[in-house]
Amino acid sequence: MRIVAISGSLRKASYNRSLLFAIAEVAPVGMALEIQPIAEIPFFNQDVEAQGTPEPVQRLRDAVAAADGLLVATPEYNAGTPGVLKNTIDWLSRPARSSVLTGKPTGLVGVTPGQLGTARAQGQLRAAFEFAAAPVMPSPQVFINLAREKFDADGRLTDERTRGALKTFMEAFQRWVQRNAPG
Numbered sequence: 001m002r003i004v005a006i007s008g009s010l011r012k013a014s015y016n017r018s019l020l021f022a023i024a025e026v027a028p029v030g031m032a033l034e035i036q037p038i039a040e041i042p043f044f045n046q047d048v049e050a051q052g053t054p055e056p057v058q059r060l061r062d063a064v065a066a067a068d069g070l071l072v073a074t075p076e077y078n079a080g081t082p083g084v085l086k087n088t089i090d091w092l093s094r095p096a097r098s099s100v101l102t103g104k105p106t107g108l109v110g111v112t113p114g115q116l117g118t119a120r121a122q123g124q125l126r127a128a129f130e131f132a133a134a135p136v137m138p139s140p141q142v143f144i145n146l147a148r149e150k151f152d153a154d155g156r157l158t159d160e161r162t163r164g165a166l167k168t169f170m171e172a173f174q175r176w177v178q179r180n181a182p183g
Helices: 015-026 046-050 055-066 083-092 119-131 160-180
Strands: 002-007 032-035 069-073 106-111 142-144
Touching: 002 015, 002 055, 015 032, 015 069, 015 106, 015 160, 055 083, 069 160, 083 119, 106 119, 106 160, 142 160
Parallel strands: 002 032, 002 069, 069 106, 106 142
Antiparallel strands: none
């Protein structure tokens, strides 16, 4: 099973990118995560789209189309989804009703240094993916807070309770992808 994973943070030392590496370590046997960058995705603009799909967008669309599922790790900025991540979803959701997101089993996770985790950002993402007809796994949900206490200076997850929650999440995600795979 091949899963494309994207981080909604562009920071070099992103906790969410570190989270994806930790998830790859606990993923079920037979599941491979392919972390795709989003830094080169341009701002969505229908005038640009009318001239043709930009190469970084096409590369990501191709990867998502070929994958069995999509996993998104999001930070929470100002009580919401980072603009760069929402922008990426806007590109992936085109063309409407027949995009690479249509029917693509999707999972959401996130980590933040703050107290509240990423519930609000994930709620906004859930709405965007559901509008794009991507089935989002309803539960379990993972909202990781206090990132500095759970990751070391090198970005490695050190909190075993969080590691266990991620393992449970990924086992459920594997079943979700199997049940919701198109065709």
